[in-house]
Amino acid sequence: MDKNEHNDQMPAYSEAVTSGLYAKKSGLIGKYDNVRRLWEDEVTRQFLRSHLHKLVDKCKANMRRVRIMDLGCGSADGHELLLGVRDRDADLEQTEVDLLSPDIMGLYTGVDLNKDLLNQAGSIYNSNPKMAFRQADFTKGLPLLDGEDPYDLYFSSFGSFSHHNDDETAIQILTQIAKTTKDSCLVHCDWLGRYSYEWQSLWTHDHQENRNMDYVVSYIYDKEDREERIDDLQHLNLRLMSRKEAERIITEASKRSGVHIKPLTFYDRSVFTGRHMDTGDYNPQAQPIRDAVNSLHEVNVRTDLTSLMVDYVPRQGFEFLNRYYEHIQVSWNYLVQYVSELLKLYDEDKRVFTGTLPEPPAAAPSPLVDMVIRMTKIVEGTGWYGLGLPRENIIEPQLGYALRHIVTNLQDGQGCGHGLVCILQIDRADD
Ligand SMILES: C[S@@+](CC[C@H](N)C(=O)[O-])C[C@H]1O[C@@H](n2cnc3c(N)ncnc32)[C@H](O)[C@@H]1O
Known part of the structure; x- marks a missing residue:
């Protein structure tokens, strides 16, 4: 082989590098680290499983397929999370184990305010005809189109509900979900926990104080990078939620809609493993x-x-x-x-x-x-x-x-993890 022949082969490697597929993947850092995939996604699935199971059975009994709206979908990670919920009855030798199998999955509609994230979601999933994306601000109300059928599951994940900085907008969206539900649905509300150890310095007895935190997205960098980029880090204003405050929001939405909104479960996700344990940004005692x-x-x-x-x-x-x-x-x-x-x-x-x-x-x-x-x-x-x-x-x-x-x-679902999640059920048959 002469020298030129070797050079001719180099574009293939260059292409691999620019595609990003040649980058070393690690579960030790980044958005999709091991804790995200093996703890946070899986724990969310565990808590949803039995409720989703009932929902699927109900849809099957009514000869319908499941419709999901993801509120604050970002790049639609919620789709993968939900489709990864397993049918727990599956035996070891079975390979078809997904609860939301293609024949029961009707439509996933992702809603987000951020156009870039929606474009990213669209480019990842554009070949899936059962997925749709919509730009809307969920603090302005439930983004249902005129004449659109209601959904069976309203899903929010990884703190998206904390973008309701004012409880009034959270009450409004839950009220609208309850009013527009014809038959029954589930709502998965996901907030930042008010009493996470990560931000022990923000704990307060008075719920009127520290309602929203200045949340720095510093954890995506390692320690040295964090310090170097301190001035360019993104800041989000996010509502910190305790169980009692969430219960007040739910009760008020029930009252306004005249429909019983029943909390099925509250859980604390990532009690000692939230992302800010590693940064120590809000608690100098936090350990990595x-x-x-x-x-x-x-x-x-x-x-x-x-x-x-x-x-x-x-x-x-x-x-x-x-x-x-x-x-x-x-x-x-x-x-x-x-x-x-x-x-x-x-x-x-x-x-x-x-x-x-x-x-x-x-x-x-x-x-x-x-x-x-x-x-x-x-x-x-x-x-x-x-x-x-x-x-x-x-x-x-x-x-x-x-x-x-x-x-x-x-855990006891009090707001003591990075995330406080509440799964709600609205069932018109209960009214
Ligand atoms: C913490 S991220 C979660 C993203 C995604 N669900 C995930 O699991 O990775 C919160 C998402 O909510 C979106 N968001 C924030 N405020 C919103 C609003 N008022 N209306 C609609 N989406 C909003 C953000 O753009 C972001 O994609």
Whole structure:
């Protein structure tokens, strides 16, 4: 091969580089880090699953397909999130596991105020004829067109409802949803939690104070970049929401519409793993726990488990919140230490634990006890395996899921996570 022949092949590599497909993908940073995909998206799916299941069954019984409106859709990540909700009854050998299968999925309409995001969504999904996008401001009312049928699911995700800075606009949109619903629907409201540990400095007893926060989108850069770009960072004005305040909004919308709007569940998403844990922008005591969890789930990366240990610093005068966080912290740290102990005691050659395993205290909550049992089985069942880096690629990700299970089952939906989510049901048959 002469020199020119080699040069002739170079445009193929250059093209690959400009396409972005040659960039190294990592779950350790960025919008779609491991916590976003494996915790936040999945936890949202877990809480929606049973309600969505009923909705799908109802649509099937009425010989209809499901219509979804995504309020604040951005580049339509909500579509992937919702279509990834699994049918939990699926057996191990099944490959068709999606709840919203193509035959039941009717229409997804994404609504956003930002034209650039809508263009991006359009360019990603333009080949899907069951998706439509619309530019509208949801603080001006429900963006239904004249004569348009109502939707079965009004979905908002990742803090979109916090763009209702004034509760009046949130009440209005819920009132309109209730009034226009003919039969029944679900509403997924997603706010920033008022009492996230990430912004402990903003906690207040008086709900008239610190209603909106100056939210800096600093976390998309790593530490050095953040400091360099401090003046160019984007700032958003976002409503911080507690359960009590959300309940007042819902009650008022019920009253105005004359339709019962029933909260099915409230949950705190990302209690110790919100994005601002890593930046410490609003709480100097915040530890980079999201970084550590991202590492647990990263392929071929070995995590220092001590980086997962949470040291919650209480804030005086907020005893209810201090108890809430300490309760979760104690179980979280117990499991991290327990797994460290398992790794120490396991003898890979003999394939046994060479010592007595610690027993959880009698007062340990059942989600912790369950995870202790499972992690013991995981280490015992795979520690000897040798192939494919069992610690990095099996044990650590499973520890990630076990920690996720603990937080998901001990949280109480009070506004103590990065996100406070409420799933609402409107059912005309109840009225
Ligand atoms: C936190 S992002 C969430 C985006 C998307 N749902 C996701 O999961 O990535 C909030 C979205 O709400 C949109 N938004 C903000 N205010 C809005 C308004 N008044 N009306 C419609 N969309 C709005 C923003 O443009 C942005 O896309």
